[in-house]
Amino acid sequence: MDAIKTTEIAGALYRAHGDKAEFEAAQCENRFRDAGDEDEAGNWRAIRERIRRMRGANQS
Template sequence: MTAADIIRYARALYRAHGDRAEAEAAQRVRVETDAGNTAEAETWRRIRRSIHEMRGPRAT
């Protein structure tokens, strides 16, 4: 998946799930890792990082 594809997918996931999107991506990382799908897990890590960056700093 290209960097542009990662960003597009992260935006779509964020639109669909809002603040829950990062947790959804993290769950997919765990599922793919547990299944031994390292390439897919890395794609989901990239998507999660992109979502995290989109959300920006969180107020405490």
């Protein structure tokens, strides 16, 4: 999956789920990894990382 598509999906998930979007992406990643689809799991890992960057640093 290219970077533009990753960003589009990450943005849509973040708009739909807010701060829970990263968790949703992680669940998808785990589901595909458990099914043996490492390529798709890698796509979801990239989406999760993009969501993390969108959210910014954690506040303390």
